[in-house]
Amino acid sequence: MTIARSPSLRSSRLWLMRAPLFAALWWVLAEGETRAWGVGAATVLAATAASVWLWPPSRAHLSPVGLLAFLAFFALQSLRGGFTVALLALRPRLRLRPGLRVLPLRLPPGAGRVLLADTLSLLPGTVSAGLCDDELHLHVLDQALVDDADLRAAEDRVARLFGLELAHA
Amino acid sequence: MAAIDWLSDALLLAGGAFFLAGTVGVVRFPDVYCRLHALAKVDNLGLGLVVLGLALRADSVTAVVKLSLIWLLALFASATVSYLIARRALRRGITPWSAERPAPPERAP
Numbered sequence: 208m209t210i211a212r213s214p215s216l217r218s219s220r221l222w223l224m225r226a227p228l229f230a231a232l233w234w235v236l237a238e239g240e241t242r243a244w245g246v247g248a249a250t251v252l253a254a255t256a257a258s259v260w261l262w263p264p265s266r267a268h269l270s271p272v273g274l275l276a277f278l279a280f281f282a283l284q285s286l287r288g289g290f291t292v293a294l295l296a297l298r299p300r301l302r303l304r305p306g307l308r309v310l311p312l313r314l315p316p317g318a319g320r321v322l323l324a325d326t327l328s329l330l331p332g333t334v335s336a337g338l339c340d341d342e343l344h345l346h347v348l349d350q351a352l353v354d355d356a357d358l359r360a361a362e363d364r365v366a367r368l369f370g371l372e373l374a375h376a
Numbered sequence: 377m378a379a380i381d382w383l384s385d386a387l388l389l390a391g392g393a394f395f396l397a398g399t400v401g402v403v404r405f406p407d408v409y410c411r412l413h414a415l416a417k418v419d420n421l422g423l424g425l426v427v428l429g430l431a432l433r434a435d436s437v438t439a440v441v442k443l444s445l446i447w448l449l450a451l452f453a454s455a456t457v458s459y460l461i462a463r464r465a466l467r468r469g470i471t472p473w474s475a476e477r478p479a480p481p482e483r484a485p
Binding site for chain 2 (some may be wrong): 232233234235236237239252276285286289291292293294295296297301302303304306307324325326328329330332333334335336337344345348
């Protein structure tokens with residue numbers, strides 16, 4: 208009995224967690240307008256159904272403290288690197304030392320690796336150019352600007368965000 | 377009130393400066409990989425500062441959240457697109473430009 212009930216129980220928990228998020232999103236999109244709640248309710252239901260179908264529950268879950276640490280890290284690194292890249296672009300004599308770098312990943316496969324690749328693409332100085340096997344291929348704009356400690360720090364923040372263990376590499 | 381307007385102006389101008397620097401980078405950088413760097417930085421910092429500047433002038437909380445969502449979606453699109461372009465370029469064997477090995481001249485004199 209309990210075994211038969213547990214999948215539907217899990218799915219109703221998902222509905223209860225995600226429907227309010229989509230309702231909040233509708234509220235934002237409608238900018239607080241309340242007259243269109245009929246359309247809104249239908250849209251929220253459809254969005255929740257699609258999300259439960261396409262994104263079933265996974266073991267990884269976000270840690271709120273990890274999220275704050277990640278956002279702070281992302282903002283600081285963006286500003287720090289953004290100025291350097293902007294100066295590189297505007298300097299009268301273009302002096303770049305670009306190159307490829309391979310980062311052996313300590314994160315387990317899954318969402319964590321994708322987020323790390325996306326984060327490094329957005330952070331100034333690195334662009335992700337391929338995830339294969341257990342390595343992330345990166346293009347760096349200036350070899351001198353990027354050291355492994357920065358890349359490891361980003362990996363560390365992603366691991367803490369998802370509550371993941373890093374493998375020893 | 378005036379202080380907030382000044383801050384908002386400063387953020388909008390700073391965002392504009394990053395858009396300018398990023399555009400100059402797209403024109404001047406030597407190969408596809410380096411140009412991706414310039415583009416991703418514009419989406420992240422340029423749009424981020426503009427959104428922050430606009431959020432300070434927004435009339436309602438929902439408008440602020442909406443602006444932040446626009447930035448987040450642009451970031452996701454930017455990261456995904458630059459990853460796909462860089463990976464495709466690598467797989468097609470496009471060698472990254474390097475200062476030590478300048479590209480050979482295209483035409484013989």
